[in-house]
Amino acid sequence: AQSVTQPDIHITVSEGASLELRCNYSYGATPYLFWYVQSPGQGLQLLLKYFSGDTLVQGIKGFEAEFKRSQSSFNLRKPSVHWSDAAEYFCAVGDKSNFGNEKLTFGTGTRLTIIP
Amino acid sequence: GAGVSQSPSNKVTEKGKDVELRCDPISGHTALYWYRQSLGQGLEFLIYFQGNSAPDKSGLPSDRFSAERTGGSVSTLTIQRTQQEDSAVYLCASSLMGLPTDTQYFGPGTRLTVL
Numbered sequence: 001a002q003s004v005t006q007p008d009i010h011i012t013v014s015e016g017a018s019l020e021l022r023c024n025y026s027y028g029a030t031p032y033l034f035w036y037v038q039s040p041g042q043g044l045q046l047l048l049k050y051f052s053g054d055t056l057v058q059g060i061k062g063f064e065a066e067f068k069r070s071q072s073s074f075n076l077r078k079p080s081v082h083w084s085d086a087a088e089y090f091c092a093v094g095d096k097s098n099f100g101n102e103k104l105t106f107g108t109g110t111r112l113t114i115i116p
Numbered sequence: 117g118a119g120v121s122q123s124p125s126n127k128v129t130e131k132g133k134d135v136e137l138r139c140d141p142i143s144g145h146t147a148l149y150w151y152r153q154s155l156g157q158g159l160e161f162l163i164y165f166q167g168n169s170a171p172d173k174s175g176l177p178s179d180r181f182s183a184e185r186t187g188g189s190v191s192t193l194t195i196q197r198t199q200q201e202d203s204a205v206y207l208c209a210s211s212l213m214g215l216p217t218d219t220q221y222f223g224p225g226t227r228l229t230v231l
Binding site (some may be wrong): 104 | 119120147149158159160161164172175207209214215216217219220221222223
């Protein structure tokens with residue numbers, strides 16, 4: 001079965017600093033990979049997704065992620081964080097179930113705190 | 117409002133009571149998903165609807181949990197005889213057709229507290 005590991009439970013960075021959130025997956029085939037962000041009291045919002053092709057994916061809010069098959073990783077990066085980026089970030093892998101639908105398996109999330 | 121909506125936003129109930137959680141998906145989306153977000157378990161898939169049918173119920177944790185969808189739109193998740201371990205945030209998502217390339221759009225969730 002597929003799984004997603006986000007090794008960092010909580011990360012604190014200074015505003016303006018660069019950011020990298022780690023995500024490792026376990027999946028037998030070429031995975032569909034996603035990063036979602038959850039702000040307090042809000043639902044999950046899709047930041048970016050990878051299906052195939054270019055392994056560097058650009059998303060919203062200035063985020064990007066790089067798919068590295070050899071490392072089974074899909075790390076999220078941002079060159080300069082803003083205070084509004086403080087949120088919980090979830091990496092997910094998509095899988096086609098035996099019933100034909102797509103369902104997401106999520107990591108446990110990384111909480112990002114921004115300090116001025 | 118073009119997004120996924122859920123109600124109520126918060127629900128406090130006593131152990132043993134039944135609760136109903138509602139989800140209004142994005143208009144035109146045929147696929148609808150329920151997930152649960154709880155401490156220690158993260159986000160876990162519960163059930164998937166395509167139209168009014170639920171071909172994938174593999175994530176429902178027990179027979180106390182059930183869900184239905186009517187008119188290919190609104191869905192209700194029902195938890196009978198609630199237990200304290202049912203306390204969690206229940207998230208609903210919808211996508212256009214349920215394909216792997218379709219983005220799942222999430223609602224704000226219902227926070228359920230079982231006392």
